[in-house]
Amino acid sequence: MSVEAVTAANQAFYDAFEARDLGLMTDVWERSDRVLCTHPGWPTLHGWDAVMQSWDSLLRGPQHLQFILTNAVVTVHDTVGWVTVDENLLDRGTGSTVAALNMFVFDGERWRLVAHHGSGVAG
Amino acid sequence: MSVEAVTAANQAFYDAFEARDLGLMTDVWERSDRVLCTHPGWPTLHGWDAVMQSWDSLLRGPQHLQFILTNAVVTVHDTVGWVTVDENLLDRGTGSTVAALNMFVFDGERWRLVAHHGSGVAG
Numbered sequence: 001m002s003v004e005a006v007t008a009a010n011q012a013f014y015d016a017f018e019a020r021d022l023g024l025m026t027d028v029w030e031r032s033d034r035v036l037c038t039h040p041g042w043p044t045l046h047g048w049d050a051v052m053q054s055w056d057s058l059l060r061g062p063q064h065l066q067f068i069l070t071n072a073v074v075t076v077h078d079t080v081g082w083v084t085v086d087e088n089l090l091d092r093g094t095g096s097t098v099a100a101l102n103m104f105v106f107d108g109e110r111w112r113l114v115a116h117h118g119s120g121v122a123g
Numbered sequence: 124m125s126v127e128a129v130t131a132a133n134q135a136f137y138d139a140f141e142a143r144d145l146g147l148m149t150d151v152w153e154r155s156d157r158v159l160c161t162h163p164g165w166p167t168l169h170g171w172d173a174v175m176q177s178w179d180s181l182l183r184g185p186q187h188l189q190f191i192l193t194n195a196v197v198t199v200h201d202t203v204g205w206v207t208v209d210e211n212l213l214d215r216g217t218g219s220t221v222a223a224l225n226m227f228v229f230d231g232e233r234w235r236l237v238a239h240h241g242s243g244v245a246g
Contacts, residue, residue, distance in 0.1 A: 034198050036204045036224075041245040044222045046196060059181065065181045073169060075157050075237075077228055081202040082158055082238065084177055101159075101169045101224060101240045105200055114198075117224045119242030122164040 006081035009111040030112035038117040079106040129204035132234040153235035159241040202229040
């Protein structure tokens, strides 16, 4: 059941990304200063303000990303769950793949995203 | 105390890497099929055999890496700990930085590495 809930939380992250909806995106993340996010090629961002500012910029940006998610592997250990997944991006006719690691913490009610790390796979 | 122990486990990972010592490296990791490793630009590798095979190749390879680790941030939640750190690589006179996320699980005695994700920071 935890695996299913983490899988759903992970899907909600990509749904928010694809919908370019900052409200949905903020709802996916744990509202704390321990959240962290490493976008492909970026240095690691720490804390709610820096991470959400990056999403605000990305979701307002010119890229309209569509994801085909493959190879999702979900692991749960106590109240922490993590997912590796390949983000296959379809953008203006060119394709690329980002290998992602997403970590979630159970807050007693829901699984919240605490870390996202994506990196481009050399093609 | 957990933060200190996770910090030490993280340092042991980089010590094994720098020493090019596969024995030390295997000792750092949890011996399981849920371990995963994403080297910069690589697809995600899953499971003990695939991950250790990659380290065997890397540690035997021509690159002699020296790390200057900066900006380490350690978080512990229950029996899971994670570290973000910048790996500043000194290799043949050129420098580069890899943003890393390392996850550890406490096995009742020690913190074992279960996930390593590194990605190059665009310079």
